[in-house]
Amino acid sequence: MSNLVPTHADLADFKAAQRLAYDAVAAVEAQLSEGITEKQAAAALEDWLRGRGVTRFFHYGFAWFGERTRFKDFAKPEGGLVNQFANPKMAHFGKQFLPTDRPLRRGEAVILDVGPIVGGTAADIGYSCSLGGSENEEFHNARMALQPYRELVLRLVRAGAGQGRIYKQLDELIHDQGYENIHSYYPGSVLAHRVGKVPGLRLPTFRYKGFSPQAIAFLSGHLLESKLRPDAHQAPIWNEEGDSPCEPGLWAVEPHIGNGSFGVKWEEMLVVTEDTAYWLDDDLPHVRYWQQHERSPR
Template identity: 40%
Template sequence: MSNKVDLDRFRELQRLAYRGAEHVASRLEPGVTERMAAAALRRWLERHGVDDWFHVPFAWFGNRTAFRRFRFPTQFLPTNTRLADGMPYVLDAAPVMDGYVADIGYAGRLGPNPTWDRLDRDLSVHRATILDLVRQRRTFSDIYREVDDLIRRQGHTNRHQVYPGRVIGHQVARIRLGGPRFVVFDSFGVRTLRTVGRELIKERLEGRSPLWAGGAASAHPPTPGLWAVEPHLGTDGDRVGAKFEEILVVTENDAFWLDDDLPHVHRWRSA
């Protein structure tokens, strides 16, 4: 479990990542492509001190926000899809600074979109629900299924099941410094892959998984540590999607969100 100083550093980086997403989102306009938005977010964060990447920024526009007809990992990469009035968008980035990691998802729409507004209101329920279930010490797989049931009752579809591993979240830890800092496979940092590989082996040996999904590997109580949690909903035939992603802190007998001073939290409270 991270100490207070570590938690402060993780929180500062998460806030920085969201500030970057807000900065890029405020400049989105019709005709901007996913590649342009993702590149702008990467430049902004690197100018503000980010020195490595858990994964580089992604941007999804229109029905790609719900991963409509995604079948292959390469479909997650930014494309030349152009933003238009009324379109939903998602910006997703996982920067590293001095070994600390953040992983954020920022959703919005360019101009009025009542369908997205309804989806976003329903998404807000999931933040409190997930925290409550983790505090009950329900197994990760049980919580995954409870979230799935809630999504269905709301009349939407589970889109985080499209992510590799069908994950709703993953464990976050400091990346070990040293070694190359370049990005491979167009998205993930070398040091990230090395650290994740070690964690995967360690957790498996202890009968746990650093990936939070709905299968047998996640059929254990919440593991103490930091978890990047990303419920992702789709609606309207998976033409509109919305998500949030932020760090959940799990202790031996409690849990709390790392930070409440985040854009989606303010938006839901003001609504």
């Protein structure tokens, strides 16, 4: 398992890739206006990153507006993970999650999600914002409700808790806060998934339901190894069924909650080593948002 733990040099590359992805969502957030569509916002994410030298994506831009940020009326995953990936109705891998022509209206919630590959290093981030959201108390409260998840996940991973236990404790907290667990709509009901250095960068790339063949090869390779050597290698998907502690390596953690007509999330990379865990970067937009509003309560 030790070969899954990035070196210090690797971590610097992952941190730079993650910050570049967050710079992209900040730039697109500043461009949001009434009438812009999900497709246009998602394309703007990709264009901004391509303008900074990105030529490959772990996954391409996703943008969801309004009720689509809480996956309203979306199908939940059913059956095994392989079947879910193949099912055209499933999250991320299905058409229901791809950006649409739905226009943005003032005051609505927005989720921007993108995964650039920088020099072979993959990042995957998600960010919540809104058009005129500073005036919306319900939206603000939901963003603040995400704050304790970061500490809870880290504390339990460090304590050696099984992935399923962490998932269920987070689920209980979400329910106690009065929200719905929206990441349960993702393939495999994932709370997190592996990220790392992806293969096949010299091969052609294309878009398959929002993902690149490089990303699919990365995840399917880890999935196959977990099936062939379950005692030595964990599945790349972290959900409520996992009974082992979080395996060393890099994990993109993405808690996603909803209430009423909107949802909010954050997604960032967690570093897990043989004896501890820590967030790759503490200077991120959602962390700064929590800190700002703790100092200046609304």
